Amino acid sequence: MRRSVVIGVFFYLWSSVLQGKVWPQEEKREVYVVYMGAAPDDSSKDLLRESHLQLLSSVLTREQQVEKNLIRTYKHGFSGFTARLSKEEALAISKKAGVVSVFVDPIYQLHTTRSWDFLQRTSLETDSNPDDGREDTAASRQTYDTIIGLLDTGIWPESLSFKDDGMTDVPKRWKGVCMEGSNFTSSNCNKKLIGARYYSSDSDSAMPPEQINGISARDTYGHGTHTASTAAGNSVMDASYYGLAAGTAKGGSTSSRIAMYRVCFDDVGCPGSAILSGFDDAIADGVDMISVSLGAPAYYQPDFEKDPIAIGAFHAVAKGVTVVCSAGNDGPSSSSVVNAAPWILTVAATTIDRFFESDVILGDNKAIKGDGINFSSLKKSPVYPLIYGETARSNSSSSDRSASHCDVGTLDSKKIQGKIVLCKHLKNDTSETSKLEELKGSEAVGAILIDDLEKDVANTYISFPATKISSQEAAEILSYINSTKNPVATILPTVTVTKYRPAPSVAYFSSRGPSSQTSSILKPDIAAPGVNILASWIPRSGSSYVPPGQKPSAFNLVSGTSMACPHVAGVAAIVKAWNPSWSPAAIRSAIMTTATQVNNEKAPLTTDSGSTATPYDIGAGEVSPTAALQPGLVYETEPGDYLQFLCNYGYSSSKISLITTIPEGFECPKNSSNEFISDLNYPSIAVSSFSGKESKTVNRIATNVGSEEDVTYIVSVNAPSELDVKVTPNKLHFTKNMKKLCYQVIFSATNSSVKGDVFGSITWSDGVHRVRSPFVVTT
Template sequence: MSRSSFCCCRHLIFSFLFLLLSFLTQVRAATEEKKNVYIVYMGAATSSPRGSLWEDHIQLLSSVLERTEAMQERLVYSYRNGFSGFAAHLTEEEAGAMVQKPGVVSVFEDPVLQLHTTRSWDFLQYQTDLKRDSNPSSDSDTLTQGSDTIIGILDTGIWPESESFKDTNMGPVPSRWKGVCMEGRDFSASNCNRKLIGARYYNDTTKSKGEIHEQTPRDTVGHGTHTASTAAGISVPGASYYGLAVGTAKGGSPGSRIAIYRVCSSNGCRGSAILAAFDDAIGDGVDVMSLSLGASAYLRPDFNEDPIAIGAFHAVDKGITVVCSAGNDGPSSSTVVNAAPWILTVGATTIDRDFESDVVLGGNKVVTGEAINFSELQKSPIYPLIYAESAKLNSSSDEDARNCNPDALDGAKIKGEIVLCQHSQRYYSKREKMEEVKSLGGIGLILIDDLERAVAFTYGEFPMTVISSKDADDIFSYINSTGNPVATVQPTVSVTKYKPAPAVAYFSSRGPNQQTENILKPDVVAPGVNILASWIETNSSSGVPAGQKPSQFNLLSGTSMACPHVSGIAATIKSKNPDWSPSAIRSAIMTTAIQVNSEKNPITIDSGSMATPYDYGAGEVSPSGSLEPGLVYETDTNDYLQFLCNYGYSISKIKLIASTLPEGFECPKDSSADLVSNLNYPSIAISGFKGKEGKKVNRTVTNVGTEDESEYVATVNPPPGVDVQVIPEKLRFTKNIKKISYQATFSSSASSPVKGDSFGSITWTNGKYKVKTPLVVSSD
């Protein structure tokens, strides 16, 4: 072979090897890309030492891998406190093999859940049915409320320097606390104190190697700081949002300790991190867990593939009350999430404070608007006013122009004018429409929006407000009656004692509970509209009025804001009743809830229509009433296991989920979804009601009132079309008889049988306490 032929051959060989190596590298890379984080749930943790559980997880993980590799690179989290399992990088094939392994309950891809993004406490106290001491509590008294309880907040972290988290006059940290204060970026152990007693963070498992993780418990979003201060912030006088909503900001349980678990970022909340936080919080020793986050109503996982439902089940099994937001997918029906019966699920309502930004027309006619802006326009109506449709581009549709959609308006026609727009199309947000008008030279914006009218959004210094379609008629009449219409948009003012309040917020997710209609959800509602609470420090000047520093407080709306209100109440109840179970605490909150507004009329939705238990559950929470419930409905882990039987889980799966089972426990042969109604819940929901067949539901109540000797009498407000008989009609409690069962029989009313949904109540009263249970009967 000639030298040139040899060189050519060698070149071909090297080229072939290079191509082969490149191909193998690409194949390997493609294989690596197929790996996602999966959660392997293995039910209750055994009594084995923590180390041995970790070894069990490693052994199980290695059993599905085709080749030996560093397990640490695959393993993300190992759950070993309240439940067993792990999160790991797996291929789809490996995950499929894992689910077949003995001891595995479920395997599912790591989901991304979303955040459900003061005066409210004063309003709640004002609303309560019970008489309160007219003398306000002193600061020292306030700090004793919940001083021995610990609230775990699973959220975006915390801003420890906030005034709400100072530990002045607080006693020593409870000795049972086992948690830590993790150090991280811009966060040291000294940031914790006797108020903020613990802090942990969890990295985003989706980030590629080489990317910088936000390795810190510090809040860079603001959401976690806001919810933590709402639940347990100390009293901070003189709080406001740039002079709006001036007053004392405080949490529901100002003496409680806070432990923060940073499971979310601006990109969402990883299910694997949420489970890790549940696992840590159980081991740390929290009393209440507060989660203002959850799945979308349209991607709702089953209980055994829902990180929140899984973690909450085992937390409740350990005596921890878990409070979750209901979601922000209202007002559509069947949108409530976090609906497992062991979770206390919270919807959102308005309070008696409004943020008015009024429109003044020529002739000084005033149209009431709702928004938060710091307009610097003159208060006299001297600015030209134009309806958006009159400024449309030739290339756009009338509808797009009316809605001020991007690229629909002629800038030459709206420059220097206040623009009146519709918000009937929701392809673009209100803020996007504001930016469009502003970029084209408009000097103000009036938006017509009936749905979101009751929630004040923040627009900084731009003169923008939102009005109802009814009030818009006055503006249209004015525009059509004059050749040169003028107006102005006034800066926002806070209005208190606004009536009627509360009303169910439009965004608050509604029932019926799609996962099991025989459990009513949400359980209760609480203030969640324009709530003032602590905020993070920021260098951004966006939205900051000229000449002012960024506010240490912010106004936010969402069931995220409602959830910590109830978490604070639950912590206060736990402090006063340390032996109470999570179900007793939930019952106390539900049966003392209020169904009337400040005008003593039934609570409405924010459009004015009467609300139902699908909107508000048992009603608006009563902080003082829940401290004296009289009777409580209690459920334990065995009751929830029976629920899972009726829900359709096999006994083999239930045995894996539970830490212990009663001797001989089996799912009854007649287990069915219809029997879910018999769970000893503080509400009664019956679906698929057949009037002729009737329905019998059993309940048991426990006397926790101050009197050992007490007689309660039932008052029934039957759902329309339903006859309800309660047996017995009287419950006589003695020193030795603390628990009594009763049966409620539902049958069709001869005059008008149930069609659709029908609502009523059963109230037990002894003259001092009223214990109210909502009833929902559905023919569907």
């Protein structure tokens, strides 16, 4: 992961199966997940562990103790277990009746308050006062006490964001626990933080705390505290990051309850077995939605039956629990989106209208706008010698290019001592952290990084004066250096700039579509703020974290799709509060079809490079907290629709029957095919492998959820010139007895020049609501 995203630098790789031929008695035993599909009814759940032990014992030798090798079992939302196995034993279990899949326990990575005020304004497409009472109005109409479960690094319960002042009693339907552990007791939970669990990477979660390596649900990294407070933290006045981004920090759904499931650990990352345990317990505990700000890296995207997040989310949604996941931080590369199963609400990251400016002042008093978070103690006047990295090349360095990028070991420390160093920085360079540490160790007084890709994401440099500029701005500095005998400069400490334009724009790191698993489902689904988000953090001491003379901050500015995900979870919680009976599909539809496609300049949303954003970048658009509460129409996805999807995806009826309960007599149609995935009743439309020679028809069913029972919606189409898009019928008349209506979208090529991906949208309107569905057609 990139340093600028801050989160998850060391949560990266997963366990791999031992390669090559090894004698059985010498073979390495690894942790495997055995997935066995849907859990049986309550009456037989107590027998599950026994059946798992019997299955495991059937493949172990007498020397292998069954209890010692069984790590944990899953029995609430789905059935299965985790165990230490050899490769041969894993293969043997995979052939047993009732087993869907067996796979090595993967290690996933983290995808890591003005943002809520900004969303309120952009969702209304006005410049109105963000504190105009709209959020309070939403809260006052809530009729349902939502519970948000988060699978993350744990939580810091002492944070002001999690106080329970004025909250009512915990909902009676809550079945969870406040699990005790190291430096964490049941008293750390309250009416806001109602539950906390944790899972060791190598121990059963049911074991006594003292036997689980001294861990607990307490956050030791900060990520889980940040995401939890973003989704549902209380309003905290006078919040800031050492004076930056000052204001009131608040979560999206301040009245919601929080349940934390710690599935990530500093030493091992986020094991898939722990992720599955988190899902399994969250379903049984009674959460309404699950926020997951982690996932596989883009280069490792397992099939749904071997992906812990896809598995857990499938069974959660089947139980009525909405699952929101981050899209990943492997952008801007195409086909990098993860967590792309159609039952998951997948979130991309965008900027907000806040900029952290740290300017460079040259000797001629010209100011160059920079971006970065530092608390520079340099003089405001430009008195420090300025040098370009290439000029400071050491004699041992053979490359001017490496020196211009200030790669480690390429600069002469004597040439940079006491100077500000100008360095190029590209995506695949030596890490930014390594470069700056070497510059600081060589007694440079500051650094200016030329970085076009990451220029809109402010990295945190604390006390070392550093800032980022674009190539265009760098040309001005180089011109000054080359035309001046003794060039000098200074770097100013960071100031917060608000009402920055244009915003939002897509963050460079945000993973993009199309999904490599199925291009016939458009992913990501939605975009939300994920750049330099202020939220609660764990207090950390030390010069690497705290500016001189300051106390550890209770808040932090962090970037990643990890930060975008809980924004959408917070919106989903409010939608659920307004509409308690709505399914996860209806909530997803409300959020997607009411999204915004314009920025604060009333122009189309753009990417970090300035190009117009496509649905592969932002899905349906930027989430709109206000509009999502009353969408007018929704696209419901029934359980049978997901069965049909699995058939078209390539699963057999027998395998599907292992994964989930199916209606008696259900069989996959003989003509099941990927080309029919487009017919899944999804709020967006994706048509892949469009030949252009024949038309393609896609079916949808809209459900009226508006207050008007007798209402007519009329369609409008925004299509590129290469496509002819017809919607039939072009009017939908809903009545008291007719709340669901079908329509078809017919795509035809207008000429033979259709190539690549083309985008557009269809919008239904009754004069009050606008129900928009983006589409992509791929030739």
